[in-house]
Amino acid sequence: MEQPTIAAKQPATLTLRPGTYYWCSCGRSKNQPFCDGAHQGTPFAPLEFTVTENSEVALCRCKRTGSPPYCDGSHQGLR
Template identity: 40%
Template sequence: MPADTPIVAQKEPYPIEVEAGKSYFWCACGRSSKQPFCDGSHKETSFTPVKYTAEVSKTVWFCGCKASAKAPLCDGTHKTL
């Protein structure tokens, strides 16, 4: 697969409990072994992780298909893949 094509990590979002004030780095390439977060696997690609800083502690749904228009959060795009 070309290094500029994201890999679909899974065709559903990842529900993650986030902590207010904490930053998270979402994997945009789909190659990370620590989905939905970055582990540095993008280094051979044109992708960079997307920083998400939680405003409040709650469950958020991080995109698993890597095609969301609202990345890093899920927008339902996985339902059309």
């Protein structure tokens, strides 16, 4: 099975305003950690998620997290 591209080996820590976001799952987006449409032609699709209040988040950029879109520490096992 095709693996997503590792965009970075650490999460993006951001403060998000309330709204709907699209997390890049393929790792090819140039607008990490968000989708820019670069998944076209891959088996991957962006993950839509919603934030209801101003939130500090750590969004996965290694694309190996078990709890997308959030970092779960899986990047620490990557070489």
